Amino acid sequence: MEPFIYWFREGDGPHSDPVATNNPKRRVKMETRGRFRLLRDPSDNDCSLSIRDARMSDTGVYYFRVERDDVKYSYRDKKLNLQVTAPPWKPYILFPEPLEAGRPTKLTCTLSLASGEGHPLLFSWVGEAVDIMNPDTLHSSELTLTPRPQDHGTNLTCGVTLQGSQVTLETTVRLNVSYAPRLVTMRISQESLTDQLPFLLGACKEHQDCCLIGLNLNGTSLPILEGQFLRLVCVADSNPPAMLSWLWEGKALSPSHRSAPGVLEIPRVGVGDGGEVTCQAQHPLGSQQVSFSLSVQKSPPPCSCETEEQQGSWPLVLTLIRGALMGAGFLLTYGLTWTYYTRCGGH
Numbered sequence: 001m002e003p004f005i006y007w008f009r010e011g012d013g014p015h016s017d018p019v020a021t022n023n024p025k026r027r028v029k030m031e032t033r034g035r036f037r038l039l040r041d042p043s044d045n046d047c048s049l050s051i052r053d054a055r056m057s058d059t060g061v062y063y064f065r066v067e068r069d070d071v072k073y074s075y076r077d078k079k080l081n082l083q084v085t086a087p088p089w090k091p092y093i094l095f096p097e098p099l100e101a102g103r104p105t106k107l108t109c110t111l112s113l114a115s116g117e118g119h120p121l122l123f124s125w126v127g128e129a130v131d132i133m134n135p136d137t138l139h140s141s142e143l144t145l146t147p148r149p150q151d152h153g154t155n156l157t158c159g160v161t162l163q164g165s166q167v168t169l170e171t172t173v174r175l176n177v178s179y180a181p182r183l184v185t186m187r188i189s190q191e192s193l194t195d196q197l198p199f200l201l202g203a204c205k206e207h208q209d210c211c212l213i214g215l216n217l218n219g220t221s222l223p224i225l226e227g228q229f230l231r232l233v234c235v236a237d238s239n240p241p242a243m244l245s246w247l248w249e250g251k252a253l254s255p256s257h258r259s260a261p262g263v264l265e266i267p268r269v270g271v272g273d274g275g276e277v278t279c280q281a282q283h284p285l286g287s288q289q290v291s292f293s294l295s296v297q298k299s300p301p302p303c304s305c306e307t308e309e310q311q312g313s314w315p316l317v318l319t320l321i322r323g324a325l326m327g328a329g330f331l332l333t334y335g336l337t338w339t340y341y342t343r344c345g346g347h
Helices: 197-201 310-344
Strands: 004-009 037-038 049-051 059-066 072-073 079-080 092-094 105-109 122-128 141-146 155-162 167-173 184-188 210-213 220-225 231-237 243-248 258-260 263-266 275-282 289-298
Touching: 004 037, 092 167, 092 289, 105 155, 184 275, 231 243, 231 275, 231 289
Parallel strands: 220 289
Antiparallel strands: 004 059, 037 049, 059 072, 059 079, 092 105, 105 141, 122 155, 155 167, 184 210, 184 231, 231 263, 243 275, 258 263, 275 289
Protein backbone atom coordinates (compact mmCIF):
# COMPACT_ATOMS: atom_id res chain seq x y z
CA MET A 1 0.00 0.00 0.00
CA GLU A 2 1.31 3.44 -0.94
CA PRO A 3 2.10 5.56 2.10
CA PHE A 4 0.27 8.84 2.66
CA ILE A 5 2.47 11.86 3.16
CA TYR A 6 1.30 15.04 4.90
CA TRP A 7 2.96 18.41 5.36
CA PHE A 8 1.71 20.52 8.28
CA ARG A 9 2.48 23.94 9.65
CA GLU A 10 4.05 23.88 13.08
CA GLY A 11 1.34 24.14 15.69
CA ASP A 12 -1.16 22.09 13.67
CA GLY A 13 -1.89 18.53 14.76
CA PRO A 14 -2.30 15.44 12.55
CA HIS A 15 -6.07 15.98 12.38
CA SER A 16 -5.72 19.55 11.09
CA ASP A 17 -5.80 20.41 7.40
CA PRO A 18 -2.33 19.89 5.92
CA VAL A 19 -0.72 22.30 3.47
CA ALA A 20 -0.09 19.39 1.06
CA THR A 21 -0.82 15.65 0.90
CA ASN A 22 -1.25 12.78 -1.53
CA ASN A 23 -4.28 11.48 0.36
CA PRO A 24 -7.27 12.30 -1.85
CA LYS A 25 -9.63 12.01 1.10
CA ARG A 26 -7.96 14.79 3.08
CA ARG A 27 -8.68 18.47 2.49
CA VAL A 28 -5.72 20.85 2.35
CA LYS A 29 -5.59 24.45 3.57
CA MET A 30 -7.29 26.94 1.28
CA GLU A 31 -4.33 29.35 1.19
CA THR A 32 -1.92 26.65 -0.05
CA ARG A 33 -4.25 24.78 -2.38
CA GLY A 34 -2.75 24.51 -5.86
CA ARG A 35 0.58 26.00 -4.77
CA PHE A 36 1.94 23.40 -2.32
CA ARG A 37 2.32 19.85 -3.64
CA LEU A 38 4.45 16.77 -3.23
CA LEU A 39 7.24 16.84 -5.75
CA ARG A 40 7.84 13.12 -6.31
CA ASP A 41 6.41 9.70 -5.63
CA PRO A 42 6.53 8.88 -1.90
CA SER A 43 6.95 5.21 -2.79
CA ASP A 44 10.41 6.16 -3.94
CA ASN A 45 11.12 7.48 -0.45
CA ASP A 46 10.99 11.06 -1.73
CA CYS A 47 8.81 13.33 0.39
CA SER A 48 9.97 16.63 -1.12
CA LEU A 49 7.59 19.58 -1.00
CA SER A 50 7.19 21.93 -3.98
CA ILE A 51 5.98 25.51 -3.42
CA ARG A 52 4.86 27.68 -6.35
CA ASP A 53 4.20 31.42 -6.23
CA ALA A 54 5.54 31.76 -2.70
CA ARG A 55 3.92 34.44 -0.57
CA MET A 56 5.18 36.38 2.40
CA SER A 57 2.47 34.67 4.47
CA ASP A 58 4.06 31.28 3.70
CA THR A 59 6.94 32.12 6.03
CA GLY A 60 6.98 29.64 8.91
CA VAL A 61 8.03 26.19 10.12
CA TYR A 62 6.68 22.96 8.57
CA TYR A 63 6.96 19.27 9.36
CA PHE A 64 5.86 16.14 7.49
CA ARG A 65 4.03 13.01 8.60
CA VAL A 66 3.89 9.49 7.17
CA GLU A 67 0.93 7.10 7.49
CA ARG A 68 0.94 3.55 6.17
CA ASP A 69 -1.41 0.95 7.56
CA ASP A 70 -0.82 1.00 11.30
CA VAL A 71 2.41 2.95 11.04
CA LYS A 72 1.89 6.67 11.72
CA TYR A 73 4.79 8.95 12.50
CA SER A 74 5.42 12.71 12.52
CA TYR A 75 8.98 13.89 11.83
CA ARG A 76 8.95 16.77 14.25
CA ASP A 77 12.70 16.59 14.70
CA LYS A 78 13.26 17.27 11.01
CA LYS A 79 11.46 20.51 10.31
CA LEU A 80 11.47 22.84 7.35
CA ASN A 81 12.08 26.49 8.23
CA LEU A 82 10.75 28.56 5.33
CA GLN A 83 11.63 32.26 5.05
CA VAL A 84 9.98 34.16 2.19
CA THR A 85 11.47 37.55 1.37
CA ALA A 86 10.38 40.21 -1.09
CA PRO A 87 12.21 40.19 -4.42
CA PRO A 88 15.14 42.60 -4.61
CA TRP A 89 13.73 44.25 -7.72
CA LYS A 90 11.87 47.52 -7.52
CA PRO A 91 9.72 49.34 -10.04
CA TYR A 92 11.02 52.53 -11.59
CA ILE A 93 8.97 55.66 -12.33
CA LEU A 94 9.95 57.56 -15.48
CA PHE A 95 8.85 61.18 -15.94
CA PRO A 96 10.38 64.53 -16.94
CA GLU A 97 11.55 66.78 -14.14
CA PRO A 98 10.61 69.21 -12.92
CA LEU A 99 6.87 68.89 -13.38
CA GLU A 100 5.01 72.06 -14.29
CA ALA A 101 1.77 72.99 -12.56
CA GLY A 102 -1.22 72.83 -14.89
CA ARG A 103 0.59 70.94 -17.65
CA PRO A 104 -0.49 67.28 -18.24
CA THR A 105 2.51 64.96 -17.99
CA LYS A 106 2.81 61.22 -18.63
CA LEU A 107 4.48 59.09 -15.95
CA THR A 108 5.45 55.48 -16.61
CA CYS A 109 6.01 52.75 -14.02
CA THR A 110 8.27 49.94 -15.22
CA LEU A 111 9.53 46.65 -13.82
CA SER A 112 12.36 44.64 -15.34
CA LEU A 113 11.14 41.72 -17.47
CA ALA A 114 13.39 39.30 -15.61
CA SER A 115 11.68 39.97 -12.29
CA GLY A 116 8.13 39.94 -13.65
CA GLU A 117 8.54 37.25 -16.28
CA GLY A 118 5.77 34.69 -16.26
CA HIS A 119 3.49 36.76 -14.03
CA PRO A 120 0.76 39.19 -15.08
CA LEU A 121 1.52 42.56 -13.49
CA LEU A 122 -1.08 44.64 -11.65
CA PHE A 123 -0.24 48.34 -11.25
CA SER A 124 -1.52 50.87 -8.74
CA TRP A 125 -0.78 54.55 -8.03
CA VAL A 126 -1.12 56.17 -4.61
CA GLY A 127 -0.50 59.76 -3.48
CA GLU A 128 -2.12 63.11 -2.75
CA ALA A 129 -1.62 64.16 -6.37
CA VAL A 130 -3.87 61.33 -7.63
CA ASP A 131 -6.50 61.36 -4.88
CA ILE A 132 -8.85 63.47 -7.02
CA MET A 133 -8.40 61.31 -10.14
CA ASN A 134 -10.72 58.60 -11.40
CA PRO A 135 -9.71 55.37 -9.59
CA ASP A 136 -10.16 53.44 -12.84
CA THR A 137 -7.18 55.30 -14.31
CA LEU A 138 -4.85 54.27 -11.49
CA HIS A 139 -4.34 50.63 -12.53
CA SER A 140 -2.16 51.08 -15.57
CA SER A 141 1.59 51.31 -15.96
CA GLU A 142 1.07 54.79 -17.47
CA LEU A 143 -0.41 57.73 -15.62
CA THR A 144 -1.30 61.15 -17.04
CA LEU A 145 -0.93 63.65 -14.22
CA THR A 146 -1.78 67.35 -14.22
CA PRO A 147 0.10 68.54 -11.12
CA ARG A 148 -1.08 71.38 -8.91
CA PRO A 149 1.07 73.78 -6.88
CA GLN A 150 -0.01 72.04 -3.67
CA ASP A 151 1.34 68.74 -5.03
CA HIS A 152 4.91 70.02 -4.76
CA GLY A 153 6.86 68.01 -2.18
CA THR A 154 4.25 65.24 -1.89
CA ASN A 155 4.96 61.54 -2.43
CA LEU A 156 3.74 59.43 -5.34
CA THR A 157 3.97 55.64 -5.08
CA CYS A 158 3.74 53.05 -7.83
CA GLY A 159 2.93 49.52 -6.71
CA VAL A 160 3.38 46.44 -8.90
CA THR A 161 1.73 43.21 -7.79
CA LEU A 162 2.86 39.91 -9.27
CA GLN A 163 -0.51 38.29 -9.85
CA GLY A 164 -0.76 34.89 -8.23
CA SER A 165 2.07 35.51 -5.77
CA GLN A 166 0.41 38.33 -3.79
CA VAL A 167 3.80 40.03 -3.66
CA THR A 168 3.68 43.80 -4.23
CA LEU A 169 6.79 45.76 -5.15
CA GLU A 170 6.70 49.51 -4.55
CA THR A 171 8.73 52.58 -5.32
CA THR A 172 8.09 56.15 -4.16
CA VAL A 173 9.19 59.48 -5.59
CA ARG A 174 8.85 63.01 -4.21
CA LEU A 175 7.25 65.35 -6.73
CA ASN A 176 9.06 68.53 -7.72
CA VAL A 177 6.40 70.84 -9.18
CA SER A 178 7.33 74.23 -10.62
CA TYR A 179 4.72 76.97 -10.37
CA ALA A 180 4.58 80.73 -10.80
CA PRO A 181 3.93 83.07 -7.84
CA ARG A 182 0.30 82.49 -6.88
CA LEU A 183 0.19 84.79 -3.85
CA VAL A 184 2.30 87.78 -2.86
CA THR A 185 2.01 88.90 0.76
CA MET A 186 3.57 91.71 2.76
CA ARG A 187 4.17 92.27 6.44
CA ILE A 188 4.71 95.69 7.96
CA SER A 189 6.18 96.24 11.42
CA GLN A 190 3.57 97.24 14.02
CA GLU A 191 5.63 100.11 15.39
CA SER A 192 5.47 101.81 11.99
CA LEU A 193 1.69 102.03 11.98
CA THR A 194 -0.40 105.05 12.86
CA ASP A 195 -3.70 104.82 14.68
CA GLN A 196 -5.63 104.95 11.41
CA LEU A 197 -4.05 101.87 9.83
CA PRO A 198 -5.95 99.22 11.84
CA PHE A 199 -9.16 100.70 10.50
CA LEU A 200 -7.81 100.29 6.97
CA LEU A 201 -6.78 96.67 7.46
CA GLY A 202 -9.12 95.41 10.14
CA ALA A 203 -6.69 92.60 10.99
CA CYS A 204 -3.81 94.13 12.97
CA LYS A 205 -3.20 92.84 16.47
CA GLU A 206 -0.97 94.33 19.10
CA HIS A 207 2.65 93.07 19.14
CA GLN A 208 2.14 91.28 15.82
CA ASP A 209 3.05 92.08 12.23
CA CYS A 210 0.18 93.04 9.97
CA CYS A 211 -0.23 90.67 7.05
CA LEU A 212 -1.17 92.57 3.91
CA ILE A 213 -2.41 90.39 1.07
CA GLY A 214 -0.88 91.94 -2.02
CA LEU A 215 -3.69 91.24 -4.44
CA ASN A 216 -5.94 93.63 -2.46
CA LEU A 217 -3.41 96.42 -1.92
CA ASN A 218 -3.13 98.04 -5.32
CA GLY A 219 -3.92 101.73 -4.93
CA THR A 220 -4.12 101.54 -1.14
CA SER A 221 -2.64 104.39 0.88
CA LEU A 222 -0.91 103.32 4.10
CA PRO A 223 -0.31 106.06 6.71
CA ILE A 224 3.13 105.87 8.32
CA LEU A 225 4.31 108.03 11.23
CA GLU A 226 7.30 110.27 10.52
CA GLY A 227 10.49 109.36 12.36
CA GLN A 228 9.46 105.74 12.95
CA PHE A 229 11.36 102.63 11.89
CA LEU A 230 9.78 100.99 8.82
CA ARG A 231 10.24 97.35 7.90
CA LEU A 232 8.41 95.75 4.98
CA VAL A 233 8.66 92.02 4.21
CA CYS A 234 7.53 90.68 0.83
CA VAL A 235 6.86 86.94 0.43
CA ALA A 236 5.96 85.11 -2.80
CA ASP A 237 4.72 81.51 -2.89
CA SER A 238 6.42 79.90 -5.90
CA ASN A 239 8.77 77.10 -6.94
CA PRO A 240 11.59 77.64 -7.53
CA PRO A 241 11.63 80.79 -5.40
CA ALA A 242 10.86 83.98 -7.30
CA MET A 243 13.36 86.83 -7.48
CA LEU A 244 12.07 89.69 -5.31
CA SER A 245 12.84 93.35 -5.94
CA TRP A 246 11.61 96.71 -4.60
CA LEU A 247 10.64 99.83 -6.56
CA TRP A 248 9.92 103.34 -5.30
CA GLU A 249 7.95 105.52 -7.68
CA GLY A 250 8.80 103.01 -10.44
CA LYS A 251 12.57 103.12 -9.81
CA ALA A 252 14.63 100.28 -8.38
CA LEU A 253 15.79 100.88 -4.83
CA SER A 254 19.49 100.70 -4.06
CA PRO A 255 20.80 97.64 -2.19
CA SER A 256 21.45 99.82 0.89
CA HIS A 257 17.72 99.86 1.58
CA ARG A 258 17.46 96.06 1.50
CA SER A 259 18.71 94.08 4.50
CA ALA A 260 17.75 90.71 2.96
CA PRO A 261 15.90 89.42 -0.13
CA GLY A 262 12.32 90.60 0.08
CA VAL A 263 12.99 92.91 3.06
CA LEU A 264 12.87 96.71 2.87
CA GLU A 265 13.98 98.77 5.89
CA ILE A 266 14.03 102.53 6.55
CA PRO A 267 15.52 103.34 10.00
CA ARG A 268 13.77 106.74 10.26
CA VAL A 269 10.92 107.52 7.92
CA GLY A 270 11.04 111.03 6.49
CA VAL A 271 8.50 113.06 4.57
CA GLY A 272 10.49 112.42 1.39
CA ASP A 273 10.02 108.66 1.77
CA GLY A 274 6.35 108.88 0.87
CA GLY A 275 5.20 107.59 -2.50
CA GLU A 276 4.31 104.41 -4.35
CA VAL A 277 6.20 101.31 -3.18
CA THR A 278 6.16 98.15 -5.30
CA CYS A 279 7.36 94.60 -4.62
CA GLN A 280 8.00 92.56 -7.76
CA ALA A 281 8.12 88.75 -7.78
CA GLN A 282 9.78 87.63 -11.02
CA HIS A 283 9.61 83.96 -12.09
CA PRO A 284 10.24 82.06 -15.37
CA LEU A 285 6.62 80.84 -15.37
CA GLY A 286 5.09 84.24 -14.64
CA SER A 287 5.48 87.28 -12.41
CA GLN A 288 3.34 89.25 -9.99
CA GLN A 289 3.68 92.52 -8.16
CA VAL A 290 1.93 94.49 -5.45
CA SER A 291 1.98 98.26 -5.08
CA PHE A 292 0.69 100.67 -2.47
CA SER A 293 1.29 104.26 -1.44
CA LEU A 294 3.15 105.26 1.71
CA SER A 295 1.61 108.36 3.26
CA VAL A 296 4.06 109.82 5.78
CA GLN A 297 2.33 111.76 8.56
CA LYS A 298 4.07 114.26 10.79
CA SER A 299 4.54 113.39 14.45
CA PRO A 300 2.28 115.37 16.84
CA PRO A 301 3.99 118.21 18.86
CA PRO A 302 5.02 117.34 22.42
CA CYS A 303 2.35 118.08 25.05
CA SER A 304 3.18 120.89 27.60
CA CYS A 305 0.12 120.42 29.78
CA GLU A 306 0.35 120.99 33.56
CA THR A 307 -0.25 118.22 36.01
CA GLU A 308 -3.32 118.07 38.18
CA GLU A 309 -1.17 118.79 41.22
CA GLN A 310 0.22 121.90 39.56
CA GLN A 311 -3.20 122.94 38.35
CA GLY A 312 -4.73 122.49 41.80
CA SER A 313 -2.05 124.45 43.78
CA TRP A 314 -2.53 127.88 42.14
CA PRO A 315 -6.21 128.40 43.12
CA LEU A 316 -5.28 127.58 46.72
CA VAL A 317 -2.52 130.21 46.76
CA LEU A 318 -4.79 132.81 45.24
CA THR A 319 -7.48 132.04 47.80
CA LEU A 320 -5.03 132.46 50.67
CA ILE A 321 -3.75 135.76 49.28
CA ARG A 322 -7.29 137.01 48.75
CA GLY A 323 -8.22 136.04 52.32
CA ALA A 324 -5.15 137.76 53.73
CA LEU A 325 -5.91 140.96 51.85
CA MET A 326 -9.54 140.92 52.98
CA GLY A 327 -8.45 140.39 56.60
CA ALA A 328 -5.95 143.21 56.40
CA GLY A 329 -8.60 145.51 54.94
CA PHE A 330 -11.04 144.69 57.71
CA LEU A 331 -8.47 145.37 60.40
CA LEU A 332 -7.45 148.63 58.77
CA THR A 333 -11.08 149.79 58.51
CA TYR A 334 -11.78 148.83 62.12
CA GLY A 335 -8.67 150.64 63.36
CA LEU A 336 -9.47 153.84 61.54
CA THR A 337 -13.09 153.83 62.79
CA TRP A 338 -12.00 153.29 66.42
CA THR A 339 -9.47 156.12 66.19
CA TYR A 340 -12.06 158.49 64.73
CA TYR A 341 -14.64 157.91 67.46
CA THR A 342 -12.01 158.10 70.16
CA ARG A 343 -10.89 161.50 68.97
CA CYS A 344 -14.43 162.75 68.55
CA GLY A 345 -15.34 161.71 72.10
CA GLY A 346 -12.33 163.57 73.43
CA HIS A 347 -13.68 166.91 72.24
